Each structure stands twice: as C-alpha cells, then as structure tokens.
Amino acid sequence: MNNDVTSAGLIAAISEGDAELVVQPVVLAGGSGTRLWPLSREHCPKQLIDLLDGESLLEATVRRLDGVFPHAATSLPEPHTAVRKAAPFVVSSEDLRHLTADRLGRSGMAARFVLEPLARNTAPALTAVALAASGDGDPVLVAMPADHLIADSAAFAAALEEAVTHAARGAIVTLGVPPQRAETGYGYIGAGLPLGSSGARSIEHFVEKPDAGRAASYVASGNYLWNSGIFVVRASVWLAAIAQSRPLIAAQCTAAFDNACVDADGTVHLNRDALAACPSDSIDYAVMESVGVNARLAGVVVPLRSGWSDVGAWDALWQVSEKDEHGNVARGRVLFEDATDTFVHSDGRLVACVGVQGMVVVETADAVLVVAKDRVQDVKAVVTRLKAQHSEVARQHRRVERPWGWYDSVDQGERFQVKRIVVKPGGRLSLQMHHHRAEHWTVVRGTARVTRGDEVLLLSENESTYIPLGMTHRLENPGKTALEIIEVQSGCYLGEDDIVRFDDQYGRVQQA
Structure with missing residues (x-):
C-alpha cells in the first residue's frame, strides 16, 4: 500500500x-x-x-x-x-x-x-x-x-x-452543511481556499463539537460549515x-x-x-x-445545500415534519385543543393535548414520553437510567421482530407471561429448551409443525400442545400463510435470556 x-x-x-x-x-x-x-x-x-x-x-x-x-x-x-x-x-x-x-x-x-x-x-x-x-x-x-x-x-x-x-x-x-444556528452537537469545518467555481474549498481545520461560544463565533464568521x-x-x-x-x-x-x-x-x-x-x-x-x-492529509469540503438533518432528537423530527397552522405535528391518533408548536406520536392509543405549548409526547405500547421541546437532548439521560435498572423498555419494544417473524408480549404478571407469536411462511424458530419455564401453545391461525422432544406434531387452528420445563422443542410454519399462536409461559423466571439453542438457521446458536 x-x-x-x-x-x-x-x-x-x-x-x-x-x-x-x-x-x-x-x-x-x-x-x-x-x-x-x-x-x-x-x-x-x-x-x-x-x-x-x-x-x-x-x-x-x-x-x-x-x-x-x-x-x-x-x-x-x-x-x-x-x-x-x-x-x-x-x-x-x-x-x-x-x-x-x-x-x-x-x-x-x-x-x-x-x-x-x-x-x-x-x-x-x-x-x-x-x-x-x-x-x-x-x-x-x-x-x-x-x-x-x-x-x-x-x-x-x-x-x-x-x-x-x-x-x-x-x-x-x-x-x-451551511450552519443554521450555533449548534454544539456537530463538528465544524473551517473552509480554506476555493477549488474552482463549484463551491468546494480546502479544509483548513476540523473541530469536533465545540462549546457554545466557539460555535457562535464560527457561525458569525461565515467561514465554517457543519460536518454532515x-x-x-x-x-x-x-x-x-x-x-x-x-x-x-x-x-x-x-x-x-x-x-x-x-x-x-x-x-x-x-x-x-x-x-x-x-x-x-x-x-x-x-x-x-x-x-x-497535517500537511500529508489533504482535505476538501463540498457544500451540501439539500435540507440535511441528522434527526438526532425529537425536536429535529418536528422541524422537518409537516405542521398544522398552529405549528403542531400529529402522527397517529392525536387530538389538539388550544395547543401550539407541539409534536405528538401515537402508536395506538388516542393522545389528546389541551393548552400545551412546545411539548413532545410519544406513546408506544409499553412507554410514554412527555418532554419539553427544548429539553429533548435530556432523553438520553432517561435511557441511561433505564439501562442501569436493567429495564427491558430501554432495549426493545413490546413487539419484538425476529428473523422468523415477530412476537408481542400482550400480558404478564408474577410467574406468567402471554405472547402473541406470528411466524412467516417457511419460518423456523431455533431448536431450544428453557431451564425455568414451561410453555403452552394454541394455534389461532395457520398450521404449526412442532418438535416436542422426540416427537413431531402437526397442529391446526384451535389445537394446542404443552412444552414442559427442560424439554427440547421447536416451532415451524410449513404453510404458505402466516402462522399465529398464543403462548402462555409459566415459571419462576421468564426472561428472554433463558434460552439454550441447539440448532438455528439464522446463526444464533451462540447467542442467549
């Protein structure tokens, strides 16, 4: 080289x-x-x-x-x-x-x-x-x-x-990107000599995430661009x-x-x-x-005037979204009454906002965020706290996508959990066992091929089976339409890490 x-x-x-x-x-x-x-x-x-x-x-x-x-x-x-x-x-x-x-x-x-x-x-x-x-x-x-x-x-x-x-x-x-404000979360590029008539310039220096004072001076000079x-x-x-x-x-x-x-x-x-x-x-x-x-590293910056956003936080998504006459953005089932400059996202439930200004509200199946639009950067601190508490809501949604389809944890309590599981045509879960839970499966739609210890069962709608604790098992969809089952788990521990995989077509045998 x-x-x-x-x-x-x-x-x-x-x-x-x-x-x-x-x-x-x-x-x-x-x-x-x-x-x-x-x-x-x-x-x-x-x-x-x-x-x-x-x-x-x-x-x-x-x-x-x-x-x-x-x-x-x-x-x-x-x-x-x-x-x-x-x-x-x-x-x-x-x-x-x-x-x-x-x-x-x-x-x-x-x-x-x-x-x-x-x-x-x-x-x-x-x-x-x-x-x-x-x-x-x-x-x-x-x-x-x-x-x-x-x-x-x-x-x-x-x-x-x-x-x-x-x-x-x-x-x-x-x-x-030509800067629109004194943003401290971006890198800044100090532009040097022009290179032809296209607007490209040499890079004099690069500053990653300056403080507020320096960011303001960079924007005022007109000689700096945001690093995209x-x-x-x-x-x-x-x-x-x-x-x-x-x-x-x-x-x-x-x-x-x-x-x-x-x-x-x-x-x-x-x-x-x-x-x-x-x-x-x-x-x-x-x-x-x-x-x-470093003279050995030749740099060029080309201006990008294309409506760029890194969509780094909820206020950025509000800025690039279509708004109503009061500056509100609604995604999903949302009702505004005397609200202004507010962003609301609903995954399912109706969210009604009355008399609010400059707010962000995000509703999902298992969590709701309410934050002032000028404090959205602090959402990261909430996630840090949730991770410290080993909370699943920091790691994944209630509905979890897998290579074979998806599942939704629709209910849970002490020593039980209920899941809705949908398997794609041809989808095949890993051959696995659990140390701490048993499972009951009922077919709601489609056809299931179930490996249960040494036996293989073919189950149709309204049929069910039971997987005792410690038994090797697998669920497959041999049909051409989606397979949907209801799974009821019971046991002393129901975490997703209680899985021992013996065979998996998606290469997850070594994963928990």
Missing part, C-alpha cells in the same frame, strides 16, 4: 490503464439513537424505524443513491472515463443483521454486509469496509450514516458527484490515513478482517477477539481533526 496520502502521491499511484472508477457506497448502520426513545430502542434503533411515512431512514439512505452519478464521467480526473457504482456495503451489528436485511429486502434493495460482533464506532467500521472493498481495485468510498434525512435528492447527487471527483484525486472529502458525517475517500487513502493517525485501529481492524468468517452470500463477520482489542473512535476524532493540520 502506498503510504503517501498527498494528492500528488495518489495520482501517481493510479494505474494509467484504470479507465473505470469504482464508487463504493458504505452505509454505517450501527447507531443506537437513544435520544429518540421510546420509539428508538437498543434492539430497534432509529435507522430501522418507519419515521418517513412507511419507510425507514436506512431505506431512504440507500434509495437516494439511485440518481447519483449519471453525468459524473465528464468531470473525472484522468485516466478515468467511466464510473461504476458497486452494490453498497452496510456495516451493522451482528444483533441487528436480520432486522437490517429485512428493511432492505422489503424494498428490493441489494446490499453486502460487514457485521461487527461489538460496537467500535465509525473509524473502525470504515476501516473494515476499506479492507473488504480493496479487492475491487482502489474504489472511492462514500460513507454515509444510515440515520440522516436529506430533502433535496438532486442537490445531494450534485454535491456527491463533486466530492467523488476530488476524492478520485486523493483528497479526503466531507460534505459540509458523509465522507468520500479512496480506500487506499483512508487505510493510509488511519494507519498514520491511529495505528492500533488499523492493526486490529486488519486482524479482525483477516480472521473474519465469510458466509456464502459474502457477508463478513469480523473476528470478535481482534475487534475487542480495537479502540473505539469516530472518523471525526480519529482522522478528520488532523486534516488541514
């Missing part, structure tokens, strides 16, 4: 015969979105929630790439004369693999996966993908968070095509930059990739032991703060 990360060094390293420039989208889908609780949970974070009228932020992120690069070939540096856009890499956690794939699959979107056994932030994630993508020449990586909202797709496409042109020449490029979190860089440039700035990240990610397990469909499971020894760091801190300061 060429360790010279200056533009001149990279241009010299490009093969003269390489006419095709490969652009490799990278979707970073490992965020937790705690400030959007209770809709966003640890096991179903904000990028996987249908926040956009039936579409998740993840789907919107992949979809907006459809219209990018139709004209990019005319502005490419020599020797490139054509662009090939590769299928995106999605970086996600092992735990969210199936839910992430389901969100993409329902929209017919193809993707390749790099899976992390534990979270290590965006710098290791991009490093792992750069290693995986290097087999396709030296592609330009387009790294995008999966949980951002962009209103103007055409403006996004134009900015991204400009960014790819600079990245192809060896620069580390970020898309910068979208980075465009050649794979070789990134690998050289991370090796120089954070050599331990580079070394451990290389070990995690070299010792990874790869499925038949190309899914990369990074090695847990190697990744556990890798420092957790963001792209911003690991590399971008050195761009402009």
Whole structure:
C-alpha cells in the first residue's frame, strides 16, 4: 500500500490503464439513537424505524443513491472515463443483521454486509469496509450514516458527484452543511481556499463539537460549515490515513478482517477477539481533526445545500415534519385543543393535548414520553437510567421482530407471561429448551409443525400442545400463510435470556 496520502502521491499511484472508477457506497448502520426513545430502542434503533411515512431512514439512505452519478464521467480526473457504482456495503451489528436485511429486502434493495460482533464506532467500521472493498481495485468510498434525512435528492447527487471527483484525486472529502444556528452537537469545518467555481474549498481545520461560544463565533464568521458525517475517500487513502493517525485501529481492524468468517452470500463477520482489542473512535476524532493540520492529509469540503438533518432528537423530527397552522405535528391518533408548536406520536392509543405549548409526547405500547421541546437532548439521560435498572423498555419494544417473524408480549404478571407469536411462511424458530419455564401453545391461525422432544406434531387452528420445563422443542410454519399462536409461559423466571439453542438457521446458536 502506498503510504503517501498527498494528492500528488495518489495520482501517481493510479494505474494509467484504470479507465473505470469504482464508487463504493458504505452505509454505517450501527447507531443506537437513544435520544429518540421510546420509539428508538437498543434492539430497534432509529435507522430501522418507519419515521418517513412507511419507510425507514436506512431505506431512504440507500434509495437516494439511485440518481447519483449519471453525468459524473465528464468531470473525472484522468485516466478515468467511466464510473461504476458497486452494490453498497452496510456495516451493522451482528444483533441487528436480520432486522437490517429485512428493511432492505422489503424494498428490493441489494446490499453486502460487514457485521461487527461489538460496537467500535465509525473509524473502525470504515476501516473494515476499506479492507473488504480493496479487492475491487482502489474504489472511492462514500460513507454515509444510515440515520440522516436529506430533502433535496438532486442537490445531494450534485454535491456527491463533486466530492467523488476530488476524492478520485486523493483528497479526503466531507460534505459540509451551511450552519443554521450555533449548534454544539456537530463538528465544524473551517473552509480554506476555493477549488474552482463549484463551491468546494480546502479544509483548513476540523473541530469536533465545540462549546457554545466557539460555535457562535464560527457561525458569525461565515467561514465554517457543519460536518454532515458523509465522507468520500479512496480506500487506499483512508487505510493510509488511519494507519498514520491511529495505528492500533488499523492493526486490529486488519486482524479482525483477516480472521473474519465469510458466509456464502459474502457477508463478513469480523473476528470478535481482534475487534475487542480495537479502540473505539469516530472518523471525526480519529482522522478528520488532523486534516488541514497535517500537511500529508489533504482535505476538501463540498457544500451540501439539500435540507440535511441528522434527526438526532425529537425536536429535529418536528422541524422537518409537516405542521398544522398552529405549528403542531400529529402522527397517529392525536387530538389538539388550544395547543401550539407541539409534536405528538401515537402508536395506538388516542393522545389528546389541551393548552400545551412546545411539548413532545410519544406513546408506544409499553412507554410514554412527555418532554419539553427544548429539553429533548435530556432523553438520553432517561435511557441511561433505564439501562442501569436493567429495564427491558430501554432495549426493545413490546413487539419484538425476529428473523422468523415477530412476537408481542400482550400480558404478564408474577410467574406468567402471554405472547402473541406470528411466524412467516417457511419460518423456523431455533431448536431450544428453557431451564425455568414451561410453555403452552394454541394455534389461532395457520398450521404449526412442532418438535416436542422426540416427537413431531402437526397442529391446526384451535389445537394446542404443552412444552414442559427442560424439554427440547421447536416451532415451524410449513404453510404458505402466516402462522399465529398464543403462548402462555409459566415459571419462576421468564426472561428472554433463558434460552439454550441447539440448532438455528439464522446463526444464533451462540447467542442467549
């Protein structure tokens, strides 16, 4: 690998015969979105929630790439004369693999996966993908968070095509958003000399999350942009930059990739032991703060004027949503009476707001949030307290999606729990047993194939069976329509971690 990360060094390293420039989208889908609780949970974070009228932020992120690069070939540096856009890499956690794939699959979107056994932030994630993508020449990586909202797709496409042109020449490029206020939660990019007439400028320096005073001075100067979190860089440039700035990240990610397990469909499971020894760091801190300061790291910022939002908290969702004449946003069954500037989301029950101003109310099946709109950043503290109490409402919803379907915990009390379980056609739960609970299953709809110890039963509607404590069992749907059962659990402990898996087609044998 060429360790010279200056533009001149990279241009010299490009093969003269390489006419095709490969652009490799990278979707970073490992965020937790705690400030959007209770809709966003640890096991179903904000990028996987249908926040956009039936579409998740993840789907919107992949979809907006459809219209990018139709004209990019005319502005490419020599020797490139054509662009090939590769299928995106999605970086996600092992735990969210199936839910992430389901969100993409329902929209017919193809993707390749790099899976992390534990979270290590965006710098290791991009490093792992750069290693995986290097087999396709030296592609330009387009790294995008999966949980951002962009209103103007055409403006996004134009900015991204400009960014790819600079990245192809060896620069580390970020898309910068003209600041609307003195926001302390974003990184700021100090813009330097203009690069042509497109609006792109060199990066003088990068400041991650300044205090309020410095943020105000940056906005007042007119010379700074918000960092959008979208980075465009050649794979070789990134690998050289991370090796120089954070050599331990580079070394451990290389070990995690070299010792990874790869499925038949190309899914990369990074090695847990190697990744556990890798420092957790963001792209911003690991590399971008050195761009402009270190002469060997050439940086370019391209303005992004497209209605960008990171949808980081409930007030951001209120800002980008359609409002009534009083500034209110209603999602679901909501009634306003003499209310203004209020956001209400209801998953099911009617929520009536009378005489309130500047509030956020979010109703789900198992939790209700009420918070002043100017205090939504403090929702994260609530989630921290819930996790400290080992509360399930911080981790997952009452309705929990699984690779085989979903279940809803409709009732529970001392020594019992009732679940509604729906299994997709062809779905198959793991072969398992429980140490602390017995289960009663009644088929409500469809046909169930039940493994119960050494026997296999075929149950139709209104038929039932009993699974004693400690008995090996499995539930399958052999039919072409959904299978729905009611499960009644009884025992001294009913937690989801009381599962011993012996066989599982979704690769969860080692998980609790």
